Amino acid sequence: MHCFVYASQRKADTYLWLDKKDHFDVLPESLVLLLGDLRFVLEVELHPDRRLPHEDVEVVMQHLLTKGWHLQLPPHETLAVSTHTHDHPLAPKSRDE
Structure with missing residues (x-):
């Protein structure tokens, strides 16, 4: 599977x-x-035997097949953490709220 990788200019170590x-x-x-x-x-050819440093190649390929895209976040970061701001509608509420 042929794919194309882009780096976010806003979020360090985040790739699409x-x-x-x-x-x-x-x-x-x-x-x-x-x-x-x-x-x-980067332009890269993916196949099940290919090793990726920070991603599971099977997951990347499945996302590309089903959605057309895959988001690679920095290690130990989730989408919830990356979108977290107090007033963001998707941000987790604190226990006091």
């Missing part, structure tokens, strides 16, 4: 994998806002 070059119209608007400008970094 796409099934087609510059196929940004498949992305949810909230993800576009989170990532900001993207810089093309």
